[in-house]
Every structure is written in structure tokens, then in C-alpha cells.
């Protein structure tokens with residue numbers, strides 16, 4: 001059995017693996033894609049100490065770092081079930097999609113999240129070419145340009161407020177008849193001179209010139225199609241944690257995020273979680289990496305305190 005079994009090969013999982021292995025723990029790492037969401041990213045300019053990199057480069061660097069250590073990598077696999085240890089210090093079981101069962105004294109869940117897509121023509125084609133999902137990450141790439149934000153909940157309105165300080169103009173499109181964001185955010189939004197709010201505006205198509213986004217079409221409350229010229233579309237209709245397989249096993253919040261404390265401990269003793277799959281408030285690479293370290297150090301702390309099986 002492993003001392004630490006990490007599920008997910010994104011930044012959180014990679015960091016947890018390095019930290020666990022450096023403690024001399026028998027470490028396993030299960031995942032289907034090294035780098036996780038980082039692989040879907042074009043430019044990255046906010047991973048502190050690396051002023052500029054891109055997704056595939058950073059993912060390769062994460063993998064190379066993990067491979068410097070004695071980590072047993074179980075590649076191309078997803079976990080589908082977690083059986084918690086019957087008593088503290090006992091072995092947890094993790095069932096993989098291929099039916100194999102792995103046992104470990106501690107488990108670190110780092111399965112990340114994915115952005116909900118609009119599912120309209122042009123969205124996939126222009127991803128990273130004008131279609132973006134993360135205002136903290138990509139906002140500065142649109143300095144002085146015109147963008148739209150699709151989604152009128154808290155994240156959409158927060159994104160519009162954030163982007164309004166950077167870009168030339170923001171159009172916020174909300175599918176329903178009113179914004180769903182907290183009133184204080186809506187009040188702030190309405191004070192901004194370079195924001196237009198459109199309600200009953202259903203985004204139906206993202207247009208481009210083959211290289212970049214050039215506009216967007218939405219169906220208005222009048223039933224007609226309308227066109228806006230712009231350079232960027234931020235899709236803000238939800239970040240979904242990859243935790244469906246854990247439902248009923250440990251405590252998740254209403255969004256499906258794994259509830260963790262400041263030690264990255266979950267509701268099950270010996271099971272820790274890190275990164276975008278958790279209740280951590282900001283979903284960023286640098287934060288996922290930090291949490292992976294916290295989770296691994298917490299697992300070590302747990303192991304030196306509980307009796308051996």
C-alpha cells in the first residue's frame with residue numbers, strides 16, 4: 001500500500017507528489033492528464049517567478065519535477081470510487097475506472113474543475129483566441145479591447161467589474177430577465193461608465209476571422225438576432241468541480257466542492273484535498289500548487305500521529 005495516494009495530475013497533484021516524496025513517503029499519483037487545466041491554457045503570466053510561459057510548457061515542467069522523485073505514477077487512469085478507512089490509520093481504498101483497487105494510508109484528492117461551456121458555435125474553435133474563462137488569468141491580454149462577459153451571476157458580474165478596469169468596453173449578457181449577482185455587485189456594476197448590461201440576451205454564436213474572435217451574436221428578448229463587434233468573450237456560467245464520484249462519501253458544499261479546512265483536511269480523517277476541486281476561494285495555478293504542498297504536509301503530519309495499521 002501507499003502512504004500517500006494522490007488523485008489528479010494537475011498543479012495541485014504534482015505539488016503534493018513532490019512534497020510527499022520529499023518526506024520519504026511511499027507516494028502514488030493517479031491521473032489521466034499531466035498538467036490538468038494548465039494543458040488548456042495558452043499564455044500564463046501569473047505563475048510567480050516565471051514571468052511568461054504557456055500551458056504545455058508548464059505542464060511538462062510539472063511532470064519533469066515529479067519524475068525527479070520516487071513517485072509511482074499510474075498514468076491514463078481515473079478514480080471512480082473512494083472507500084474510507086474503517087478506522088483512523090487504516091487503509092483507504094481507491095477504485096480506478098479499469099477496476100483496479102489501490103490502497104493507501106492517506107489520500108489527497110486533487111481532481112480539479114472545469115468551466116461550464118456555452119456550447120455555441122465558435123466557442124471551441126476560438127478557445128484561447130478570444131474565448132476565455134478566467135478573468136484573473138486572461139483579463140490583461142484584452143487591455144484596451146472590447147469584450148463580452150456571458151453570465152449574470154456573481155462570477156459574471158465580478159468578471160465584468162474586474163475587466164472594466166482593464167479593457168475599453170464590457171458588454172455583460174444575461175440569459176434571463178435579471179442579473180443573479182449579489183445586489184452590492186450589481187450596484188457597483190451600474191456605476192461603471194464602460195459597461196453595458198443586456199438582459200434576455202442569449203449568446204448563440206461566437207464569430208471570428210479564422211484567427212481571432214471578431215464578434216458575438218445573441219438572441220434578444222424581441223426574438224431577433226443581434227450582433228456585437230468585439231475581441232474577447234469571457235464565459236462565466238460556472239466552474240464545476242470534478243467531484244461527482246465523491247458524492248455521498250465525504251462532505252461537499254452546494255457547488256460540489258470538497259469542504260477543506262486550512263490544513264486541506266476533508267471530513268474523512270486521512271483524506272485531504274487541494275486545488276480547484278475544493279472550497280478554496282480563488283482557483284489559480286499558484287494557489288493549487290500551494291494547497292498541494294499543504295495537503296502533503298498535512299498527510300505527513302497525520303501519518304506520524306496515527307498508529308500504523
Ligand code: FAD
Pocket residue numbers: 007008009010011012013030031032033034035036037038040041042043044045046047077078079080110111112113114115133134137138242245274275276277283284285286288
Ligand atoms: P486541474 O488543473 O483541474 O487538474 C486536475 C486533474 O485531475 C486533471 O488532469 C483532471 O483530468 C484530473 N482528474 C479529474 N477527475 C479525476 C479522477 N476521477 N481521477 C483521476 N484524475 C482526475 N490559472 C492561473 O493561475 N493562470 C492562468 O493563466 C490560468 N489560465 C487558465 C486558462 C484556462 C483556459 C483554464 C481552463 C484555466 C486557467 N487557470 C489559470 C486556472 C488553473 O488552470 C487552475 O486553477 C489549476 O489548473 C487548478 O489546478 P488543480 O490541480 O487543482 O486542477
